[in-house]
Amino acid sequence: MSSNTVTLAGTITVGPQGICEGGFPAGLLQLPFGLGSGLGSCGGSKPAARKFWSHSEVASQNAYVALDGVGTGESVTRANTLYLRTTAAVLLRLTLADPAGGPDIVSVVPMQGLWIQEFGNQGYLKLLEVQGTAGIEYFVSGDQ
Numbered sequence: 001m002s003s004n005t006v007t008l009a010g011t012i013t014v015g016p017q018g019i020c021e022g023g024f025p026a027g028l029l030q031l032p033f034g035l036g037s038g039l040g041s042c043g044g045s046k047p048a049a050r051k052f053w054s055h056s057e058v059a060s061q062n063a064y065v066a067l068d069g070v071g072t073g074e075s076v077t078r079a080n081t082l083y084l085r086t087t088a089a090v091l092l093r094l095t096l097a098d099p100a101g102g103p104d105i106v107s108v109v110p111m112q113g114l115w116i117q118e119f120g121n122q123g124y125l126k127l128l129e130v131q132g133t134a135g136i137e138y139f140v141s142g143d144q
Contacts, residue, residue: 006081006141007045008035008116035081035118048141050076055137064093064129070140071127079125079142084115090132099123 015028034044052069069075084092089112096105099122109115112134119125124142 004047004049005045006035006048006051008033008083009044010034046081047143048081049143051139051141052076053137053139055135057135058090058130059133060131061133062131064091064131067128067130067136067138069138070125076140076142076144077126078144079128079140080119080121081141082115082117082119082125082128082138083140084111084128084136084138086112086130086132086134086136088112088132088134090130090134090136093127093129093131094125095127095129097122097124097126 009032011030011032013028013030035046052075054068058065070079071077078097089110092109092111092115094107094109096107096119098105099120104126105123121143125140128138128140130136
């Protein structure tokens with residue numbers, strides 16, 4: 001793997017699977033996943049000209065705090081991959097470029113635990129903010 005790529009390969013394993021879930025004989029359900037790799041494939045890599053990783057404690061119950069590393073003047077200005085893990089429930093605010101060229105798209109998502117998302121070249125992540133109190137670990141990468 002080149003230093004300018006990011007790779008993700010994993011498997012979600014659930015089991016034992018019950019008869020009512022469609023598996024016979026009852027056994028393990030395994031779902032492989034990876035970056036940009038399509039359904040049923042396990043692993044994949046993509047260019048990562050810019051990347052940023054951090055972990056910190058956030059304590060902001062009443063306002064959104066921009067996370068370092070993504071946004072104007074930061075390490076990654078056009079993020080196409082996001083990995084984020086929190087230790088408690090937070091509100092995650094994502095600002096995305098509109099693929100159709102209109103105004104930015106802002107989404108607020110209540111989340112806790114693991115979040116992995118890929119963004120298109122035209123609908124890239126421009127800003128990542130969080131509100132709440134939690135430990136946060138995150139990684140972003142992109143072409144710029």
